[in-house]
Amino acid sequence: MTDPTVPALVPRPLPTMPVARDPRPGVAALVEDEVAALVATLGEPSFRARQVADAAWRSPAADWEEVTTLARPLRAALAERLRFDTVAATTIQVADGGATEKALHGLSDGRFVESVLMHYPAGADRRERNTLCISSQAGCAVGCPFCATGELGFERDLDVAEIVDQARHARRRLAGAGRHLTNVVFMGMGEPLLNLEAVLAAAAALTDPARFGLGARHLTVSTSGVVPAIERLTRLRPQWTLAISLHAARDPLRDLLVPLNRRWPVREVVAAALAYGRETGRRVSYEYVMIDGINDTPVDADAVVALLRGSGAHVNCIPMNQVAHTPWRASPGQRIAAFADRLRAGGLGVTVRRNRGQEVGAACGQLAAEQAGEPPAPTVARRRELLVAASVAALRGERSVDPPPAVAGPPAPRRGVARSSPGSAGRGQGGVGEGRRAAARERR
Numbered sequence: 200m201t202d203p204t205v206p207a208l209v210p211r212p213l214p215t216m217p218v219a220r221d222p223r224p225g226v227a228a229l230v231e232d233e234v235a236a237l238v239a240t241l242g243e244p245s246f247r248a249r250q251v252a253d254a255a256w257r258s259p260a261a262d263w264e265e266v267t268t269l270a271r272p273l274r275a276a277l278a279e280r281l282r283f284d285t286v287a288a289t290t291i292q293v294a295d296g297g298a299t300e301k302a303l304h305g306l307s308d309g310r311f312v313e314s315v316l317m318h319y320p321a322g323a324d325r326r327e328r329n330t331l332c333i334s335s336q337a338g339c340a341v342g343c344p345f346c347a348t349g350e351l352g353f354e355r356d357l358d359v360a361e362i363v364d365q366a367r368h369a370r371r372r373l374a375g376a377g378r379h380l381t382n383v384v385f386m387g388m389g390e391p392l393l394n395l396e397a398v399l400a401a402a403a404a405l406t407d408p409a410r411f412g413l414g415a416r417h418l419t420v421s422t423s424g425v426v427p428a429i430e431r432l433t434r435l436r437p438q439w440t441l442a443i444s445l446h447a448a449r450d451p452l453r454d455l456l457v458p459l460n461r462r463w464p465v466r467e468v469v470a471a472a473l474a475y476g477r478e479t480g481r482r483v484s485y486e487y488v489m490i491d492g493i494n495d496t497p498v499d500a501d502a503v504v505a506l507l508r509g510s511g512a513h514v515n516c517i518p519m520n521q522v523a524h525t526p527w528r529a530s531p532g533q534r535i536a537a538f539a540d541r542l543r544a545g546g547l548g549v550t551v552r553r554n555r556g557q558e559v560g561a562a563c564g565q566l567a568a569e570q571a572g573e574p575p576a577p578t579v580a581r582r583r584e585l586l587v588a589a590s591v592a593a594l595r596g597e598r599s600v601d602p603p604p605a606v607a608g609p610p611a612p613r614r615g616v617a618r619s620s621p622g623s624a625g626r627g628q629g630g631v632g633e634g635r636r637a638a639a640r641e642r643r
């Protein structure tokens with residue numbers, strides 16, 4: 200039910216209105232047998248399959264036209280059936296003196312997703328790293344109120360090639376500078392574990408030595424806590440690093456910051472993550488976005504310690520990247536340092552991260568949100584008010600009675616205490632994230 204107090208939205212056109220998707224799959228979605236079958240269908244000798252795979256995974260080509268190892272008629276036949284690059288419409292913005300590149304990828308249906316490439320120079324004790332942060336969905340249904348992607352609402356899942364092609368694009372750009380892509384992290388737009396089939400297939404392509412060839416240990420998947428999907432991953436035992444977006448260790452606050460907590464509360468998420476760590480032997484890391492006066496107190500730090508003590512967990516404290524339409528700011532540096540010290544004193548591993556690419560709005564989804572246009576000012580003002588009221592209620596320790604985000608999974612058990620605080624209107628349907636979500640629905 201929509202909150203009647205949220206002002207009506209004036210529909211806003213996208214700069215590029217969504218259009219029908221290109222029906223041709225991307226070549227990056229094909230496994231070896233499928234390439235072989237296609238080549239056979241085209242009446243070509245089987246060795247052509249190797250040439251097509253080399254063109255897709257090894258060559259610097261960005262288009263079938265540039266694959267000069269194949270005859271022109273074959274290139275044309277392939278182009279009719281397969282897209283060489285599903286994120287060909289990409290614009291790049293550079294920040295941090297060239298160390299951060301933010302790519303805005305236009306998809307065939309006019310939607311946008313982002314990837315961010317971060318260069319870390321070699322240090323005394325480690326090699327150079329080039330880490331790419333990729334998107335798994337356009338928009339996101341989870342609706343974390345500090346996240347620009349959450350603001351957009353869910354648009355659609357990316358397909359396998361759209362995910363992998365972000366990495367192929369970055370690899371080509373790096374190769375031009377004589378560099379290599381060393382790490383890929385699913386920390387861009389979207390909740391990867393809500394697009395699990397495509398993410399599994401994309402991860403398989405990225406880590407297959409015959410395809411993209413990244414070491415599985417150089418892949419990280421971040422999740423806001425889709426417990427059944429974490430359990431499924433545990434059974435599959437991949438060698439990826441799992442990152443959990445924690446942001447709060449107490450349910451009332453996490454209900455607000457990560458609305459999926461209303462369905463899978465933090466203790467269930469951590470239990471699933473610990474099982475993943477045990478079964479795979481991989482360290483689980485926890486992301487903690489530091490928000491001034493919201494989740495950065497000594498009480499919050501102690502709650503994190505109580506939750507994770509003895510688990511070998513590593514916590515990354517990340518100052519919140521400023522996004523439009525929230526009343527919140529990053530915690531001051533001193534408070535972040537004090538929070539980190541308290542976690543260390545509690546026996547946890549801690550890294551304080553610095554935000555990359557702020558000058559190009561490198562927080563997850565910011566550029567794509569800008570493409571979607573500004574919601575009307577009264578909606579923004581109302582949303583901010585609702586968020587303030589909701590955070591007051593959460594800080595009082597009241598659990599949300601709002602429904603969890605509508606995502607696939609088992610039904611949520613009813614839990615929490617009913618309350619009549621005005622903050623309860625500020626979340627879920629018709630709540631704080633509703634501005635852009637309603638605008639997104641209008642566009643469909």
Ligand code: SAH
Pocket residue numbers: 339345346347385386387388389390391421422423442443444486488517518519520521522562563
């Ligand atoms: N949906 C997944 C992965 C994508 S978000 C998840 O939430 O884990 C990747 C990371 O970016 C998450 O830890 C998320 O909390 C963080 N993030 C989102 N908005 C941010 C912001 N404004 N400032 C800093 N980090 C942010």
Ligand code: SF4
Pocket residue numbers: 339340341342343346347348349350387388389390423444563
């Ligand atoms: Fe979705 Fe992750 Fe953003 Fe939350 S932080 S809205 S889960 S992309």
